[in-house]
Amino acid sequence: MLSVIFVAASLITFALAQGVGTETTEQAPPITYSTCTTSDGCVTHDASIVLDGNFRWIHTADLTSCNPAGFNQTICPNETTCAENCLIEGVDLAGYNTTYGITTDGDALSLVFGTGGARVYLLDPSGNYTDFKVMNQEFTFDINIANVPCGYNAALYFSEMEVDGGLSSLNKAGAKYGTGYCDSQCPKGDFFDGIINYNGSLGACCNEMDIWEANSKATQLTPHPCNIPSEITCSGSQCTSVCDPSGCDFNPFRMGNPSFYGPGMTVDTNKPFTVVTQFVTDDGTATGTLSEIRRIYIQDGVVIQNAAVNIAGLPEVNAISQELCTDKIDTLFDAASFNTFGGLAQMGESLARGAVLVISLWDSLGSGMFWLDGLEGSNPSSPGALRGNCTTANSVSDPSASVTFSNIKVGDLNSTFASAVPPPISSSSSAPTSTASAPAATQTHWGQCGGMFYSGPTVCGSPFTCQESNPYYSQCL
Numbered sequence: 162m163l164s165v166i167f168v169a170a171s172l173i174t175f176a177l178a179q180g181v182g183t184e185t186t187e188q189a190p191p192i193t194y195s196t197c198t199t200s201d202g203c204v205t206h207d208a209s210i211v212l213d214g215n216f217r218w219i220h221t222a223d224l225t226s227c228n229p230a231g232f233n234q235t236i237c238p239n240e241t242t243c244a245e246n247c248l249i250e251g252v253d254l255a256g257y258n259t260t261y262g263i264t265t266d267g268d269a270l271s272l273v274f275g276t277g278g279a280r281v282y283l284l285d286p287s288g289n290y291t292d293f294k295v296m297n298q299e300f301t302f303d304i305n306i307a308n309v310p311c312g313y314n315a316a317l318y319f320s321e322m323e324v325d326g327g328l329s330s331l332n333k334a335g336a337k338y339g340t341g342y343c344d345s346q347c348p349k350g351d352f353f354d355g356i357i358n359y360n361g362s363l364g365a366c367c368n369e370m371d372i373w374e375a376n377s378k379a380t381q382l383t384p385h386p387c388n389i390p391s392e393i394t395c396s397g398s399q400c401t402s403v404c405d406p407s408g409c410d411f412n413p414f415r416m417g418n419p420s421f422y423g424p425g426m427t428v429d430t431n432k433p434f435t436v437v438t439q440f441v442t443d444d445g446t447a448t449g450t451l452s453e454i455r456r457i458y459i460q461d462g463v464v465i466q467n468a469a470v471n472i473a474g475l476p477e478v479n480a481i482s483q484e485l486c487t488d489k490i491d492t493l494f495d496a497a498s499f500n501t502f503g504g505l506a507q508m509g510e511s512l513a514r515g516a517v518l519v520i521s522l523w524d525s526l527g528s529g530m531f532w533l534d535g536l537e538g539s540n541p542s543s544p545g546a547l548r549g550n551c552t553t554a555n556s557v558s559d560p561s562a563s564v565t566f567s568n569i570k571v572g573d574l575n576s577t578f579a580s581a582v583p584p585p586i587s588s589s590s591s592a593p594t595s596t597a598s599a600p601a602a603t604q605t606h607w608g609q610c611g612g613m614f615y616s617g618p619t620v621c622g623s624p625f626t627c628q629e630s631n632p633y634y635s636q637c638l
């Protein structure tokens with residue numbers, strides 16, 4: 162008898178726990194990505210782009226907002242009652258576009274800032290987030306960042322979130338509704354581990370690997386380790402004592418190479434380019450220790466090695482290593498927390514366990530995004546480093562700020578991009594032949610051969626043909 166009552170009671174609780182709204186059927190925009198191996202090339206996979214739960218309408222059964230300005234304490238007097246009373250609403254394709262500025266086309270995702278930007282995740286057809294394991298692998302994407310000005314950040318990164326979005330008796334929405342966000346800042350958002358943070362006191366901490374934080378004027382690559390095995394819910398001082406929120410960043414401008422990245426520079430942000438990030442291990446296997454994070458760019462079919470920088474006491478380097486991070490702490494006045502929280506090795510342990518792909522477009526105009534693109538905040542012991550050419554004068558509101566990420570690939574080192582570069586055909590070297598013009602340069606297998614803003618070769622070497630992936634990118638396949 163007792164057990165029957167217990168089962169009945171728990172069923173009721175489960176049925177009422179934070180569910181999903183029925184006003185709008187969720188329609189996460191479709192996108193494709195590829196996995197590649199050196200031996201077999203690339204395979205395309207279907208996935209979708211799901212909006213983070215913090216951006217959604219959370220309401221009661223009678224459509225009252227649960228969080229008009231923070232969670233309403235009548236609807237949400239405690240965790241359990243809040244979960245029972247509140248539903249998280251779906252967003253349809255039209256809403257993704259017109260309310261949030263999110264559209265997809267083939268393998269491309271475009272984000273338009275509008276009134277507030279957005280944060281999205283890559284969702285597998287299984288209903289879980291795509292689980293990326295990038296140790297001894299590389300992660301590659303194309304980006305058009307020309308229209309992301311100072312003060313804005315078009316970010317692509319990994320967080321060690323739970324792949325099911327923290328599904329539980331208090332969270333029946335899960336990854337399909339974008340729950341479960343966490344990062345190395347231990348943010349106190351609307352949810353912690355997918356559960357409504359009704360009183361705003363709890364944070365969600367986890368390892369974070371910032372592959373890309375950038376605008377058209379500045380870029381930064383930053384591991385942020387936490388000395389915890391996976392995601393944790395924090396409160397009080399714990400929220401500032403388990404993760405490294407500063408990270409060990411690689412920003413060419415800040416590290417002495419101001420002409421590498423930006424409009425008209427070596428990596429010319431006026432035009433689309435490819436970003437390759439390699440997670441190299443000490444023993445060349447996925448179970449080794451993370452020893453280097455390498456960066457390669459490809460633009461107009463030309464491979465561009467990352468900016469080489471010279472930090473006092475080290476030979477010139479263009480990759481993140483434990484040595485660079487340790488040395489940088491002394492010379493660039495970083496907080497020492499990177500090493501306190503386990504350094505690069507700890508970051509690697511997290512990446513080996515797997516991570517969720519996060520893409521966002523956000524701004525910080527009031528206080529400036531100067532930790533990324535300008536003169537960073539004053540530190541009593543240092544004047545602060547200049548990280549980019551942005552000032553308060555040019556960090557101004559621009560609702561039309563937009564970015565396109567496309568052609569996401571993950572795979573064996575050197576398998577996701579063409580390293581062979583066709584030599585440019587110079588007009589004076591072509592043999593003078595009657596009226597025929599010099600033959601056009603041809604692009605090699607995997608190389609770019611077309612797309613908006615692209616000006617390189619458009620003909621593919623035999624037997625490959627030029628195939629459009631999206632309006633910004635065609636490839637020799």
Ligand SMILES: *[C@@H]1O[C@H](CO)[C@@H](O)[C@H](O)[C@H]1NC(C)=O
Nearest residue numbers: 221225229230233234235236
């Ligand atoms: C909080 O919710 C109650 C019950 O629905 C409602 O009467 C009240 O107006 C709400 N408060 C605010 C500030 O929305």
Ligand SMILES: *[C@@H]1O[C@H](CO)[C@@H](O)[C@H](O)[C@H]1NC(C)=O
Nearest residue numbers: 235237238239240241242243
């Ligand atoms: C939560 O609040 C409701 C409504 O005030 C109350 O009935 C319930 O006992 C509370 N639950 C807990 C676990 O405090």
Ligand SMILES: *[C@@H]1O[C@H](CO)[C@@H](O)[C@H](O)[C@H]1NC(C)=O
Nearest residue numbers: 254255258259263264265266
């Ligand atoms: C998104 O909405 C805009 C404005 O309503 C419209 O012009 C555009 O075609 C829509 N894009 C997609 C992919 O639906």
Ligand SMILES: *[C@@H]1O[C@H](CO)[C@@H](O)[C@H](O)[C@H]1NC(C)=O
Nearest residue numbers: 287288289290323324325326
């Ligand atoms: C989703 O992830 C959870 C947690 O890892 C796992 O238990 C479950 O089997 C996954 N579901 C699917 C459909 O893959």
Ligand SMILES: *[C@@H]1O[C@H](CO)[C@@H](O)[C@H](O)[C@H]1NC(C)=O
Nearest residue numbers: 240357358359360361362363
């Ligand atoms: C806030 O909510 C959490 C549970 O979500 C609870 O553990 C904590 O005691 C609450 N704190 C306050 C100040 O109400």
Ligand SMILES: *[C@@H]1O[C@H](CO)[C@@H](O)[C@H](O)[C@H]1NC(C)=O
Nearest residue numbers: 378419420423549550551555
């Ligand atoms: C900084 O930006 C200004 C225009 O805003 C430009 O004139 C100047 O050349 C830039 N300097 C560097 C180092 O990029």
Ligand SMILES: *[C@@H]1O[C@H](CO)[C@@H](O)[C@H](O)[C@H]1NC(C)=O
Nearest residue numbers: 199297445573574575576580
């Ligand atoms: C990838 O290419 C680079 C540059 O050519 C080379 O140094 C490195 O050894 C290659 N790595 C692998 C695993 O093939």
